[in-house]
Amino acid sequence: MTSNLFSPFDCRHVTFRNRIGVAPMCQYSSVDGLPNAWHMVHLGSRAVGGAGLVLFEAAAVxxxxxxxxxxLGLWNQRQAEALRPIADFVQAQGAVAGIQLAHAGRKGSTQVPWVGRAEVSVADGGWETMAPSALRFQPAYPLPREMPPSDIERVIDSFRASARLAQAAGFQVLELHMGHGYLAHEFLSPLTNQREDHYGGGFENRIRFAVEIVRAVRSEWPEHLPLFVRLSVTDWVDGGWDLGQSIQLAKILRPLGVDLIDCSSGSIVPDSRGPQTPGFQVPFAAAIRAQAGIPTAAVGLITQARQAEDILAQGQADMVLLARQLLVDPYWPLRAQAELEGASSHWPVQYERAVNPQAKR
Ligand SMILES: Cc1cc2nc3c(=O)[nH]c(=O)nc-3n(C[C@H](O)[C@H](O)[C@H](O)COP(=O)(O)O)c2cc1C
Known part of the structure; x- marks a missing residue:
């Protein structure tokens, strides 16, 4: 019996073998923005584990x-060349390789999380951060400069250039990070955008930066390849960005060539990550899919095969993305398929005879 979870998903000219994606997960393990053996093993294992899409972590533009x-970064040729063999390996395992492009804005120039999220000073290898308005994320974070128009143009150009490099690196999906309190989200949310020019104020102005990035990237990213956008669908704060605005934005992005909205939430201000209960963000994916008429991915505390299957069967999303569960168990997709369909079809040939009782010996 074929499940919804293991039915292929077509998007432009790309076919995902199933509806399971590895959510992007920063590894904070790069020097000069370069991937290394850690990334090959980390991402490669999850492709071997049967995911349909492996989204590489937020790569800075x-x-x-x-x-x-x-x-990780994607602002030069060396980085693209180092990413290529990892993307190729992922795709040789039957998964689609995608990469998330990001700009951290006012959340930049901080320590890796296991050191603690304090500012890294310029003297210690940090940099001056930028944001729509000169407001700190929290006291231990750097004070960003308010971006003049020249900064805005430069960042949009960086996204365009990164999209070109992503193509050179062999990726088949691009995701633009417009959530979690990073730069694009900082423009969307009235909590962080207090500008008085045409990038701030009303909804039309606050979405301008995001829309300009999408236009720039779509002009560079090949027509036949999918473009995803990750949103924090709500700030979980009164007076912030919310579901209604996300639906409006999704309706605007769809005709600009965005193929799927990856529906996350929160993190624009400290302690705003939502209730953290199983599937707590799924209703956002369902609402955007139904009301904006665009495919969505659901993410956030999806851990069970039956739970993932039900999300798809009920038409709440077109894909499910898993992060922490796939760290615990890279083979989750193979086990989920056995649970839902009685057998796993994607064991790598090197393993199959040993682990799959149904395989011919
Ligand atoms: C180690 C780790 C790193 C993450 N890095 C990113 C990232 O690079 N980009 C992003 O959009 N979300 C990032 N996230 C959030 C995940 O993509 C995902 O949305 C979140 O963990 C909820 O899914 P889960 O409940 O399946 O873990 C990260 C999460 C984890 C656990």
Whole structure:
């Protein structure tokens, strides 16, 4: 019996073998923005584990777009060349390789999380951060400069250039990070955007930066390849960005060539991550899918095969993305398929005879 979870998903000219994606997860393990053997093993294992999409972690579009000095980057040819064999390996396992492009804005120039999220000073290899308005995320974070129009143009150009490099690196999906309190989200949310020019104020102005990034990236990213956008669908704060505005934005992005909204939430201000209960963000994916008429991905505390299957069967989303569960168990997709369908079809040939009782010996 075929499940919804293991039915293929077509998006432009790309076919995902199933509806399970590895959510982007920063590893804070790069030097000069370069991937290394850690990334090959981390991402490669999850492709071997049967995911349909492996989204590489947030890659900064410029050095000052990083969260920490150890972030992955995609602003030069060397980085694209180092990513290529990892993307190729992921795709050789039957998964689609995608990468998330990001700019951290006012959350940049901070330590890796296991050191603690304090500012890294310029003297220690940090940088001056930027944001729509000169407001700190929290006291231990750097004070960003308010971006003049020249900064805005430069960041949009960086996204465009990064999209070109992503193509050179062999990726088949691009996701733009417009959530979690990073730069694009900082423009969307009235909590962080207090500008008085045409990038601030009303909804039309606050979405301008995001829309300009999408236009720039779509002009560079091949027509036949999917473009996803990750939103924090709500700030979980009164007076902040919310579901209604996300639906409006999704309706505007769809005709600009965005193929799917990845529905996350929160993190624009400290302690705003939502209730953290199983599937707590799924209703956002359902609402945007139904009301904006665009495919969505659900993410956030999806851990069970039956739970994932029900999200798809009920038409709440077109894909499910898993993060922490896939760290615990890279083979989750193979086990989920056995649970839902009685057998797993994607064991790598090197393993199959040993682990799959139904395989011919
Ligand atoms: C280690 C780790 C790193 C993460 N890095 C990113 C990232 O690079 N970009 C992003 O959009 N979300 C990031 N997230 C959030 C996840 O993509 C996901 O939305 C979140 O963990 C909820 O899904 P889960 O409940 O399946 O873990 C990260 C999460 C974890 C656990």
């Amino acid at each position: 410029s050095p000052e777009g990083r969260i920490s000095p150890a972030d």
